[in-house]
Amino acid sequence: MLPSVTVVIPTFNRAHLLPQAIDAALGQSHPDTTVMVVDDGSTDGTTGVLARYAEHPRFVGIRLGTNVGTAQAKNVGIALSRTDAVTFHDSDDLPHRDKVLRQARVIGNEGVDAHPCLNWEMTGRAPESRIQIGAVLTHHELILPDGTRVEIRRTLSLVDDFFPNLQMAAGPPGDWTHVNSGMFHRDVFTRIGGFSDCIEEDREFRNRLIMAGEVFWVIPDILLTKIESAGSLTLAAATDYDSPRRVADRRRVWDQVENWFRTREVTAVPIDLSAVRIVGCSNPALCNPSALPSELRNLQPSAAGRIA
Incomplete structure (x- = not known):
């Protein structure tokens, strides 16, 4: 089975980068593949960019009334999507043409068994039982503002918060970049919830997947190019790796891991959109109607694209 996929692109004030990200996603x-851009309360020209794509049959633009942060914008994408799987791209991501297809082929493979040479009882599975792949990651390349090219390869780095002693051959911003651009089976969100409201949301979500025993698959090829600009969260003074806010979030994530080592308990993060105001949707037919405000559910695409 080849599952349907939604590419969720959360964005905030990055109108200058957004068209190339949308074009690359629509060109998969x-x-x-449905492309869903969640405009997190932008005040630049993002509304105009979304209007250009409003008539595309596989595109949906979602506009939020206020800025709620990347984690909640991703949760909006999860709640509104209707597909079998979801992947998340940033507005500076350029996925290679077959990226989504290759991930979807893995996540839709229903013939994977738990090989008895591995200790599957640690994840609550029986040897030789059928496995559902929960997350499919790929390698990618990162182009830094000075033009330096860094390859992000996800191997032992997946467990850096569990076993830092295995990480000495990698360093930020290398393999320590976590699960962005991963693809996730929809059932994963039912089991463990969505993204935690912090700026280490990818790291926290990845750890929760691991602790909950979800099955990862890594495609060992570079399938996405990320062009990091001066306006990215990891380079901004308030949210870079050494900022007080990120350090505090990282400590909270580490505390969760330490608690799991003691108790083996995993707490799901419910997707709560009660404080999120969705003010626009360019194509309600591509969305889960129960997650849309009633006034947006039955609009035709052309009318929905003009919601103010």
């Missing part, structure tokens, strides 16, 4: 070779 996977025929059943």
